[in-house]
Amino acid sequence: MYSVVTEGLTKKFNSFTAVNHLSLEIGEGEVFGLLGPNGAGKTTTLRMLACLIAPTEGSAAVAGYDIQSDPLKVRQSVGILTENPSLYERLTALENMDFFAQAYGLLDPQERSRRIRALLEFFNLWDRRNDKVATFSKGMKQKLAIVRATVHKPPILFLDEPTAGLDPESAKEIRDLMAALSQQEKSTILLCTHHLEDAEKLCRRVMIMNRGTCIIVGSPDELREKISGQPVIQIGLKQVNAKVLAAVKANPQAKEVTVNPQEVALMVTVDDARSATPELVEEVVQAKGQVLSVNVLRPSLEEAYLKLIKEENKQ
Amino acid sequence: MNRRNVWLVFKKDWLEIKRNPQVLLPIVIVPIIFAVVLPAIVVLISSTPAAAGSSQNSVEGFLPLIANLPQDIQAMLAQMEPNQVMVYIMAVYFFAPFFLIIPIMASSVMGSDSFAGEKERKTIEALLATPLTDGELLLGKSLVSFIPAMAVTFVSFFVYGAIIDVATYSMFNGMLLIPNAVWLILIFGVTPALALCSIGLTVIISARVKGFKEAQQISVVLLLPILGLLFAQVSGLLILGPVVLAALIGLLVLVDIAIFYLGMKVFQREEILSRQS
Ligand SMILES: Nc1ncnc2c1ncn2[C@@H]1O[C@H](COP(=O)(O)OP(=O)(O)OP(=O)(O)O)[C@@H](O)[C@H]1O
């Protein structure tokens, strides 16, 4: 069963289309990444799925409930980290969490305080529980907002840039938390992020969107291959000379050859790394090149992403 | 609608308001002025000697008002010394409309903070994401404006009445000026209806404006009819008697129903964030 299904989901603000006929399916327990440049419509999509704004067109079901006819059930099943921490600054951390936990239906006071305590301790915020949120740092607010999103153990989590503003250690804590929630609790997570590394590590599938439409969906591996296609073979040499360079360029498998700025490696773009690598190394050796290392470089998701967006914006 | 959830919203908002001096100060200071400074004026008049003749002059300003009072009260006033008349008119009639300002001011200040303020501080998004229903949010937030507004209105009325009665006890030979029927209807009938009107209007305005300051400023328009009432009474055009007040309550109830109907239409979560500019 799918946790989130959308069909032709569209949101217009007056005449401006922020999200344009978006269709996607997210399986139970899946971590799904939503990527795209600023203003792509990620937050707007999340807001529609959390029943915070009404779609102009199209439909969606979250946890099996239709967002238009059953919004209450949807909101009960969802925990959301919004773009702003959206916390009451005049209330203490504990007062904030107590309010939201009750609003989400955690009625048993003992269970509620146990749950809140566990989460606050996880994020090292327990000692600050009686301080007003106004006195918290940006990252502390972000963590508290994540506590709020998860306090009622929702089966579905919508996280809008959860690691924004966090130090590397805290960012890792949150990644670990997301991984644990997905694997152990079978929570479904829809993650909007600009940290492509996060997406690469966590997400089973990602969608890249631009100007409200989906450009591509797939696993990070698939996307990398689809978008940037050709691998690059990096041949590290003691020294690059003209003879070696000419020999490599002469090989029909080498599509493009460049010398790296330090002049100690050749970067050779090929179609198929498996067949090209042994051949190229042999050519280099025959030309008396002294090989230090050979690497097949595949572009990261980030490079694939950047390339895709650049192409998109040209159109 | 779940009563526990309404209470939850109420408690949360009250906690916020309690810690916000910007909201707390006006709803404490204005009633204090009305409950203490207005009676102080009366005390001052009642303690100045009757022979001075100045009271006679001031009474002239109220002649149109007096001329339109019910017969029995006019007859009673005819028996009184000029400064007794002055004190009676001021304490019982002239100051009455001021007490309509308190519920309007208090409920619009708290309502603006609770509705527009929550939008301005960007806390509304997480609140709207909870399973609390629109009705629970609207009611909880309306109550957090209504209950404290009524509390300050009632308390300032009691303080005002107590000071007036103590100060004028010997002057009127033991007759208590307040409470009378007019004041009781005014405080316990008109002010709640008026506060609801102001809250409903604040809800509608809050949906349109960016911040609570603007919401509050626009709510000031509600004070205009009150000033109108004040002048209408001084000029003798309209005297706040039981019948007029009953009519006023009736009118306000109709306005309340209309405004809350509109407010409910405006306060729909799917619209609140879409319209946010
Ligand atoms: N309430 C609104 N009224 C008018 N336009 C809006 C509103 N909310 C969003 N938009 C517009 O919709 C588009 C998509 O916005 P959205 O916030 O979904 O982008 P995003 O992908 O989350 O961007 P970012 O990465 O910067 O968070 C933007 O062009 C934005 O200006």
Ligand SMILES: [Mg+2]
């Ligand atoms: Mg966003």
